[in-house]
Structure formats: C-alpha cells, structure tokens
Amino acid sequence: MYRKVIFPVDLTHIDQLTKALQTAIDLALHYKAEICFVGVTGTAPSPIAHTPQEFEAKLGAFAQEQGSAHGLTSSAKACTSPDPTIDTDKTLLAAIDALGGDLVVMQTHAPNVTDYIWAGHGDTIAAHSKASVFLVR
C-alpha cells in the first residue's frame, strides 16, 4: 500500500524519537516500503553540524545505520533553509512532495495551549501534505 515512508528527523532530539522511529520502521517493514529520513538544517553552523555538508553526512550515516539494523532500504535527504525557525514546515512539505513519499511518520509534542496560536510541525504537515501522515505523540 505504501512505497516510500518519509521520516522527518531532528538530529538534535534523536534520543526522544524512539517511539516514532519504531513506528516508522514497523510500517516500512510491514509494507516492504523504503524509508527516507529527511532533515532540515539552517545554513549557519549549528550544534549538530558546522556546515550543511556535515549535516548531510550525519543524516546519511544515521539513515544507513537504521537501514542496515532493520534490513530496510533507507535513504537520507538533507534540506537547508536560511531561516529554519519559520521555514522548516515549508521545506519539509516541499521535500515530501519532491521525494514522492506516500506516508509520513513524525514525532509531535502533546497538544498544549500554544497550538491555538501556532501549530506544531506535525500539525502543519498533516494539514498540508498530500501524503498520509501518522503523528506519534
């Protein structure tokens, strides 16, 4: 049913992603789909990487590690944005579209009062992506 699972990943919070990551892997295994890890980074140096290339390498290594650990076909897509605070959602949506993902699994925070003012990344992706979206709290 699904051919390509997209898993947006924030490398800073990799340790908090266990549940969502497991969900994505299980779904990919179940549907024999490939899994693609998408990350968005700013163009300026960040705690994760000094340059977009370093970010890409780290994301690629993470994807490869996950792929070989679970016997999945995995890939990675690193996107850059000059203003990631605001443009992460837009960049992710464009990447999901360009990569041809048909299922997005992503981690999202428990809803709270600020969601009335501005939505979390997961909410925005779910609201605007053409792909199916599975939000993991």
Next chain:
Amino acid sequence: MSQHDDDANQDTATDALPEPEGAAEIIETDYEIGQDNITPKIGPFGLDIHNPVFAVSGLVVIAFVIITLAFQDTVGPALGEMRAYLTSTFDWFFLMAGNIFVLVCLGILISPLGKVRIGGADATPDYGYAGWFAMLFAAGMGIGLMFFGVLEPAYYFGTPWGDQPLMRDIGIVDGELVDPAAVEAARRTAMAATIYHWGLHPWAIYAVVALSLALFAYNKGLPLTVRSIFYPIFGERIWGWPGHIIDILAVFATLFGLATSLGFGAQQASAGIGYVFGIEGAAENVTFAVILIAVITALALISVLRGLDGGVKRLSELNMILAVILLSFVILVGPTLTLVTQFFGNLGAYVSEIAALSNPVGRDDDGYRQGWTAFYWAWWISWSPFVGMFIARVSRGRTVREFITCVLLIPTIVSAIWMTAFGGTAIHQIIESTTDSAVFGFVIDSYVPELSLFGMLSELPLAAITSVVGIVLVIVFFVTSSDSGSLVIDTITAGGKINAPVSQRIFWVIFEGLVAATLLIGGGLVALQAASVSTGLPFAVVLLLACYALIKGLMSEPR
C-alpha cells in the same frame, strides 16, 4: 545513501569533518555551539538562550531605561556631553578608522582573496540579486536616505550656522543667492560632502563586519555571533567573558539603536502625517507617535512570524519598488536634464574631494567634521553589528569579490543617484525660488529636519500622492529594520543558533517597541541615542581588530 554503501564510506562520512561545499578551512575548536545555552520553559513557551548573554543584555537594557527615566535631568545631559566629547575629541580616530575600512575592502576586492567563496568553494547563493540587494538597502540605510536625502545637501548648501564642509563658501547668504559661479561651487561641495557620508565609508564599515561574520560562520564553522570574528585574536577565550562582553555590547548597540530610531521615526512619520493631512499638533502629540510605534511593532511581529523569506525579504522588495517609483518620479518631474548631468558631476566631485573630506587631521571645519562626519561614523559603526550580521545572514554563496562589489561599490552609486535626485532637486528649488521655497523654510530659515523631504515634494506635482508614498516608505523601512534587528538580537542572545524557538523573536520585537514607547513618553530618546552612538568608539577599536582577523581568516581559505 543506501545500505549497500560500503563501510569505508560510512567511516569517512562520520569520522572526518566533511569539506564545506568544496574546500574551506574549518576552525578546530572544542566549543560546541549552544553548549552554554539553557532551555527554560516559561508556561507553554520553550526558550533556547545563551547564558549569560540573554539575561545580562535584557537586564542591562531594563536597568538603563529605568535609570534614564528616573534621572533624566542628569543622565540625559551627561550622555549628550559624552557623545559630543567623543565625537569632538576622537574625530580624527573615527575618520582614520573609516579610511582604513575602505582601504581594507578595496584591497581585498582587487587581491586574490576576492576569489574566496562564502560558504565554501561550491556553495550556491541563498538569495537572488534582487532580493539580496533589496535587503541590503532596507537594513543598511533605507530610512536614512529618506530622512537625509533632502536635508543634508540643502543644509550644506546654505547652512547659516558655520558648519559647512571644508569651510567653503555657502550658496545663499541671508536669503540672497551669491554669484552664479559661487552658487555652483557651493552646490558641488554640498553634494560631494553628502555622498561622502552615504558612499564608500559607511558601506565599508558594514562590509567589514558582514564579511567577517559570514567568513567565520559559513567557512570556519563558528557560531553566527559577533564574538566568532575574534577567534584568530583571542582564541578559545572568546567563549568566556571577553566574548560575552562583545556580544552583550552588540545587543546593546542594536537594541538601543533600533529603539531610538523607532522613537524618532515615529515622530518623523507623525510630523509628516500631520503636515500632509493638515492635522494640527500631530508632530507634538505623543499618543499619536505611540500608536505609530504600536502599528510598526505589530507589522514587524507579523513579518517576523513569516520568517526571512516571507517577511523581511518581501517587505524589502516592496520597499525597493516604492523607492524606485519615488526616485523615478522625482527625476522625471524634477529638473530631469539638470539632474542627469549633475549626477556625473557629483560623482566626479565626490572622487576629487574625497581625499580632503576624509583627511583626519589639520582641518578647520570642526562643525562639519565633528558634528556630521564623526557623528555619522560613530552611528554607522554602532549599527554595524546589526546590519553586518543581517547582511552576513543573507550573503552565503557569494564570492568575496562579488560581495564587496555589491555591498560597497553598487550601494555607493545608488546612494549617489538618490542624493543627486533628492538633494539636487531641493537645491534647484532653493536656487529657483530662494526664500519662497519650502526646503529653504524647513532647512535654512528654521530647522525642521523631519519635514524637509515633504517640503521638497510639496513643490512638485502630485504632492498629495508622493508624500503618502514617502510616509509609507518611512514606516515600512522601520518595519524591516525592527524585524531584521530582532532576528539579529535573537541569534546573538541564542549563542549563534538560528533555529531558536520563535517565541524569542516575538519577545525581542515587543521588547524593542516597549523600550521605544517608554522612552518616547518618559523622555530620554536623545540620551539613549547618545548612549548608542557612544558605543561607536569601543566598536571602532573592535572593528579595526576585525580587519586583521578578516584578512588572516581569508588568507587561510583555499582560493
């Protein structure tokens, strides 16, 4: 990367630091970006802020506002005197520093260092020329061009206060024009002296800061914050208090620079609105100005929430279009042929007078050199962390040569065109109708600087429309300044992280509006402007060090 890639590949990917797009020289440091950051949660709002830069800058700003309000009568004059003292005692230093910045930029431009690309050899620009250029102007001097475009040339042409450039003769004495040859000479001097203040020198100051920040962040991998520039000089110590102080000073200069400009800008805009729509007393009405500050802050808030691409960039482009329309209108409706011929004459005058105007010693034109030039230089320098950081943020992917051409040479030409059109038309009006011209009334007869632009426009056709365009331009330039300034302060107080939570930006935009409104109501804008200009002196020293660090950093880059 697929799972079939061999292990050797994976090892190189994770162990060795990869090349930033093509070759560049990453600085090896144990400092991890964001390692001094704390992430407190206030209600539902998560923060990611540098400890102690965020707290100290916030508290210093609040303390300063309270002290200025409480002891206005003593603090205000004291700061005013300090500014006067600094610009009159260290005028030679400011002028000399300005010249060094220009020479450093031109030197880098023509040297092989110009081949270095910001972001690594294969980096591609994040922004196209139009958007990039619009943002440079909106952040750098848009608002100044609106305010001084008419004022400054007209002032130098006929100042009765004895502060004309190089002590040359003025063109109009006691309302009577002097002989035609002397009028032309006075006009030429006035234009050269104005373009000098808006040409190579200010842009060189911005270029030095912007290029250094961009180089040390995008090529060297250090956090995007002012302290990173000084890594070649202070080494690992910049992660401690020396670096904290540099960053706090940068926040201080940016916030007060912005807040005072916002305060003055609101007064100018309300004076303009009062003049154009014939509202009596609008200029003196504080409530009116506070409402304007609230509107500008609200617009800046929307713009900040829309991000760099959707906010600042769009507004800057809008402003660029409006400014081009206004400029073309003035050129076409004003004395077109005179302006076109004058433009080349003015550029020639600028080139031939630049040595005399920028000479730091042995001059007797104290009023001009200290009151205008040194003041401007201190002002540009105190704004340079803000404008420089913003320019750096949008300039990744350009080569150094392209960068200096577009941040130094082209803006100088644009400033010259602008000054020729606005100042040239204003002086033309003074020559044509002497004491009857509105500009004469606002600049020379009585000094009402905020109305000088509207005075000039009022004598051209369609004044009702162009004046409104002028007011809109002033307001939108303030929105873009407030927006980009908040982005910059947020990045500095987040230790160079550009993906800090959006609530922090909202905090800074509102905080800035509140500081401006409080000072406007309580008084003390002039005092704080003096304080922020006074930061120009320590920063001038800091920037001279930055020139050294910049050249050293560029030399280590592969070309």
